[in-house]
Amino acid sequence: MTLIAALRCREGVVVCSDSLQTRGARGRRLARSARKVYEPRHGWLLATAGAQDVAQEFALRLQRTHGLAPDADRLELKSQLQALLRGLREDPGIEGRSDHVELLLAWWPSDAHQPVALHLFSAGAAEWVDGWAFGGTALGIEIASFAVSTMRYLDPARLTLEQARMVAMKILRDTIETGVEGIGGDVQLATLGRGGVDVIGATDVRRLHDAVDLWERRCAELLRGRTSQVIQIYDR
Amino acid sequence: MIARREWLILLAALEGAPDGLDPVRLQQSMFMFSRCPGVPLSSKYAFEPGVYGAISDELYDDLDRLVGERLLDAVPEKGAHWSLYKPSEATFERARRILRRAEADDLVDATRQLAEIKQYVSSADFGELLGRVYAEHPEFAVNSVFHRAAA
Numbered sequence: 288m289t290l291i292a293a294l295r296c297r298e299g300v301v302v303c304s305d306s307l308q309t310r311g312a313r314g315r316r317l318a319r320s321a322r323k324v325y326e327p328r329h330g331w332l333l334a335t336a337g338a339q340d341v342a343q344e345f346a347l348r349l350q351r352t353h354g355l356a357p358d359a360d361r362l363e364l365k366s367q368l369q370a371l372l373r374g375l376r377e378d379p380g381i382e383g384r385s386d387h388v389e390l391l392l393a394w395w396p397s398d399a400h401q402p403v404a405l406h407l408f409s410a411g412a413a414e415w416v417d418g419w420a421f422g423g424t425a426l427g428i429e430i431a432s433f434a435v436s437t438m439r440y441l442d443p444a445r446l447t448l449e450q451a452r453m454v455a456m457k458i459l460r461d462t463i464e465t466g467v468e469g470i471g472g473d474v475q476l477a478t479l480g481r482g483g484v485d486v487i488g489a490t491d492v493r494r495l496h497d498a499v500d501l502w503e504r505r506c507a508e509l510l511r512g513r514t515s516q517v518i519q520i521y522d523r
Numbered sequence: 524m525i526a527r528r529e530w531l532i533l534l535a536a537l538e539g540a541p542d543g544l545d546p547v548r549l550q551q552s553m554f555m556f557s558r559c560p561g562v563p564l565s566s567k568y569a570f571e572p573g574v575y576g577a578i579s580d581e582l583y584d585d586l587d588r589l590v591g592e593r594l595l596d597a598v599p600e601k602g603a604h605w606s607l608y609k610p611s612e613a614t615f616e617r618a619r620r621i622l623r624r625a626e627a628d629d630l631v632d633a634t635r636q637l638a639e640i641k642q643y644v645s646s647a648d649f650g651e652l653l654g655r656v657y658a659e660h661p662e663f664a665v666n667s668v669f670h671r672a673a674a
Contacts, residue, residue: 314543438527449574450668460604496604497546498668503603505669508648514612 288469289323289336290427290462293391293404293420296443296451299480300393300404300416302334303455305427305463306472324475326484329438332393332477336423337409339385344375366414369394370411372407389422393400393479402479408488418443427470431462448480452487453502456495525630527566528585529621530556530637535595535610536618537638539645543598543609548644549586550578555644558660559636566633570663573660577663609636 291304308321308484325333327346335342349355355367368390376384377469388409393416395402404416414420419435435458446454459474476487476495487495534552535544542553550570554577557567568579586608589595594613597606610618626633644652657664 352647447668449666453574453668490583493583494574494578500545500603500605501547501575501668505649 288427289423290431290457290459290467290470291336291389291391291422292431292459293322293334293393293406293416294443294451294455295402295404295418296446296448297417298446298448298451299379299395299478300332300402301448301451301455301476301478302332302391302393302404303459303474303476304334304336305470306475307458307470308339309469310324314459320472324477324486326477326486328355330394330479330483332391332479332484334391334477335388336390337388338386340357340381341349341375341383341386341388341409342390344378344381345372345388348375358396358398361396364394364403365405368405368407369411369413372409373411376409391420391422394473395479395481424467424469427462427467430465430467431458433456434461446515448478450475452478453495453498456492457499457502460496460499524563524629525566525621525625525652526575527568527581528551528589530566531582531585531616532594532614532632533618533621533625534591534637534641535608535612537641541609543596543607544633544644546605547575547598547649548652549608550582551576551652552640552644553579553582554656554660554663555640556633556637559633559640562633562636563630565661572663572666574666574668576653576667577660624671 288309290303294301295353302324304322304323306320307318310320321339325336325346327349331349333346334348352371355364375381377385390407391404391405392404392407393486406414406416406420406422421431438454441454443451453477456474463470473492476492478485531553553568554570556562557570568582570577570579586595590597593611593616596607596611597599599606622634627632653669657667
């Protein structure tokens with residue numbers, strides 16, 4: 288269970304996820320923190336939802352595959368990625384191979400004006416990402432999609448990468464805070480811009496949280512003047 | 524010499540915002556203080572243009588340390604991810620000692636400037652505060668999402 292998201296903006300792609308990993312049957316479930324956003328090979332971004340052993344194996348195989356160049360034809364790359372996942376799901380050595388898996392991938396061909404982002408499903412389907420894409424647990428996707436709809440006044444195609452990071456942070460953390468089962472922990476983020484991949488560290492995550500809080504407080508200021516007044520009204 | 528984290532303690536203890544200050548106000552306060560004439564170099568945090576304005580990672584680290592040392596209380600703010608950094612009894616006690624040293628070190632003017640900044644940030648809303656920082660120091664607004672969004 289996971290929530291992963293990709294957001295294409297004016298300057299690149301933001302890929303993000305929650306960080307909770309759960310294992311075991313209902314009522315005996317263990318939870319721990321897990322990395323779900325990677326740079327598996329130079330210039331590539333990957334977020335994974337589903338069985339962790341499948342996700343890790345996919346990242347490893349993606350890292351080691353020869354001839355997987357971002358400059359190759361995007362349809363050819365899509366076929367290669369689908370074949371990579373298919374091969375993994377047929378491998379009897381992988382415990383969770385038959386479980387549902389979703390992958391979000393992004394790369395930037397050197398001669399292209401725009402990056403490429405792909406949503407890959409374990410059954411073999413794939414969709415090119417334009418604007419937002421979500422993967423993972425159904426309720427998480429529903430809530431995150433609703434959160435996006437409340438910000439429909441923001442056109443992803445006009446956002447800078449910094450702005451897109453902040454918007455993605457808000458969507459993910461708002462979804463996490465609803466307490467959907469299987470989604471939790473802090474937000475993991477990475478960006479793909481013209482200059483390459485940037486996996487956001489803890490310091491920048493903190494800055495982003497503060498920026499989102501500030502954004503929300505400025506919205507409150509527009510409604511009611513001082514933020515504290517708005518909170519007092521809610522408290523009554 | 525008064526270390527920069529001691530000025531941060533003093534800022535927290537000075538009059539204004541009795542419920543504490545959020546990280547954005549603390550960052551912008553210490554940034555404005557670092558721009559005041561007569562403030563010793565060793566008392567200043569190093570700032571960079573960040574996602575919402577002037578940001579110092581050292582200041583964030585000092586906030587964490589001061590909370591760990593119980594020289595500040597971090598009070599979660601309802602409806603926000605951040606905490607308000609509120610002075611405790613230990614903050615006031617330490618601040619009184621810092622004030623005495625500031626007087627002995629001929630830093631009364633710097634102390635007065637910090638008190639004025641505290642009064643200002645406690646009463647200004649975020650739009651006004653950031654508007655002032657961006658207007659007076661546009662080089663620290665270049666990476667701000669808000670600045671660029673408004674442009």
